[in-house]
Amino acid sequence: MTGTLISLISILIGIVSANLFGRYKRVYTFGFKGNTLVGVFGSILLIKTFGRLGFDPWSIMNDGDFDGLRLIINMIVSAFGGVLGLIIAKKIYIKMNKERS
Numbered sequence: 001m002t003g004t005l006i007s008l009i010s011i012l013i014g015i016v017s018a019n020l021f022g023r024y025k026r027v028y029t030f031g032f033k034g035n036t037l038v039g040v041f042g043s044i045l046l047i048k049t050f051g052r053l054g055f056d057p058w059s060i061m062n063d064g065d066f067d068g069l070r071l072i073i074n075m076i077v078s079a080f081g082g083v084l085g086l087i088i089a090k091k092i093y094i095k096m097n098k099e100r101s
Helices: 003-024 031-055 068-096
Strands: none
Touching: 003 031, 003 068, 031 068
16 A cells, blocks of 8 residues: 555545435435535545644655554544535535624
């Protein structure tokens, strides 16, 4: 497994988690396309932020060695990033479209 493949799998997990969360919590959905877009950006943002601690794809594939624990943590953070991105985007959307009284 290469670092690029791990990155793509992380993004895919962010997309799937955002779409599943949007399907089961209808309050937080933007539809399939919107959830996919937010899942990509939420996943990338949290993985890039959390990757500074040593959980980025290139640290997982450290000189050809494979670290399974780091991979599992990367995937969990990616899924959490997709869900968190969807929640934050929906909160911002609601706040910006609130009628002024």
